[in-house]
Amino acid sequence: MRIIRTLTAVLLMAASILPASAQEVVVSATRASANRDGFQGTSIPIVTLRRTADFAVQRVAITGDTRDEALRRKEIFAMVKSAIERAGQHGVELATGDYVVEPLTLANYGNLAVKRDSRPDSERTGFIIKVKLEPGMDARAALDRVTKFIKAVPPTGRAQIEKSGDMTLSVLDPDQYRETIIAMIAADARTTAARFGPDYGVEVRGLDRPVEWSRASLTEVFLYLPAAYVIRPKQ
Numbered sequence: 001m002r003i004i005r006t007l008t009a010v011l012l013m014a015a016s017i018l019p020a021s022a023q024e025v026v027v028s029a030t031r032a033s034a035n036r037d038g039f040q041g042t043s044i045p046i047v048t049l050r051r052t053a054d055f056a057v058q059r060v061a062i063t064g065d066t067r068d069e070a071l072r073r074k075e076i077f078a079m080v081k082s083a084i085e086r087a088g089q090h091g092v093e094l095a096t097g098d099y100v101v102e103p104l105t106l107a108n109y110g111n112l113a114v115k116r117d118s119r120p121d122s123e124r125t126g127f128i129i130k131v132k133l134e135p136g137m138d139a140r141a142a143l144d145r146v147t148k149f150i151k152a153v154p155p156t157g158r159a160q161i162e163k164s165g166d167m168t169l170s171v172l173d174p175d176q177y178r179e180t181i182i183a184m185i186a187a188d189a190r191t192t193a194a195r196f197g198p199d200y201g202v203e204v205r206g207l208d209r210p211v212e213w214s215r216a217s218l219t220e221v222f223l224y225l226p227a228a229y230v231i232r233p234k235q
Contacts, residue, residue: 023100026057026128027169027213027221047185048224049177050216053169055093055130056142057101060150064159065122073114075157076125080109083127083153083161090149095128101170104128126164133169139218143167169221174211177223182207189229196231204229 062079066072084106087094094104096112104112104127112125129149131142146167153161189202206227216222 023174024054024095024102024170024172025100025174025213026098027053027171027215044212044214044222045224045227047181047188047227048222049181049184050220050222051177052133052219053221054172055132055170056139056146056167056219057095057170058129058131058143058146058167059126059164060129060161061124061126061164062159062161063117063122063124064157065117065119066158067121069123071157072121072123072159075159076114076123077110077112079153079156079159079161080104080112080125080127081106082156083149084109086152087129087149090152091131091145092149093130093132095130097128101128130170133219137219139167142219169215169219171213171221171223174213174223178211178225181211181223181225185225185227185229192229193231199234200231201234202229203232 062076062083064072064076064079066075084094084104095101096104096108109127112127114123114125116122117124129146131137131145133142146163150161150163155161185204185207189204193200193202204227206225209226211223212226213224214222
């Protein structure tokens with residue numbers, strides 16, 4: 001087992017292992033720590049970067065129960081198209097994806113999957129409504145914007161739009177915060193090691209992993225590396 005005598009070397013090495021990935025990822029409340037703000041989920045390290053998420057995210061479904069299948073699907077996709085055309089006027093963005101999301105546009109909305117609904121002769125498709133979390137905006141304001149947008153999308157035939165699940169959050173490119181998080185870990189480890197005197201150093205592990213995340217509050221996320229350090233005598 002290698003003892004890291006200086007944090008500088010390991011930090012530089014870890015920062016160069018994984019390039020930043022320009023992805024937008026969905027953060028669900030189920031991944032958050034049970035010990036912070038009441039959310040349930042797996043534990044997270046003590047050293048975390050807490051920040052406002054980039055977007056509030058609300059999944060929606062468009063359902064249709066017109067008996068003729070071809071007409072039913074035509075109505076469903078016509079309503080999706082209508083939603084896309086109105087999004088900008090209402091200060092929202094549309095996207096698709098379960099974990100990593102991408103914009104929903106007039107060029108790709110035809111690729112949305114249509115699935116059987118629980119009722120006879122009924123089908124549905126779904127997408128995401130995003131509200132950018134501007135400074136001072138709380139969860140209620142974001143949800144109000146989503147609700148107003150949903151009401152502004154007119155039904156097409158027998159197709160209707162409705163919310164699906166609770167509002168959650170998304171983060172753009174979590175790995176862009178890698179260096180900041182590593183610096184926070186280094187500062188914490190340095191302070192802790194100093195308490196034991198100059199004959200002690202630090203061994204750090206987990207810095208070669210991607211940045212992970214969990215929900216911290218209705219509008220905030222924890223960003224962190226699954227890293228841990230051990231204080232050991234220098235050799």
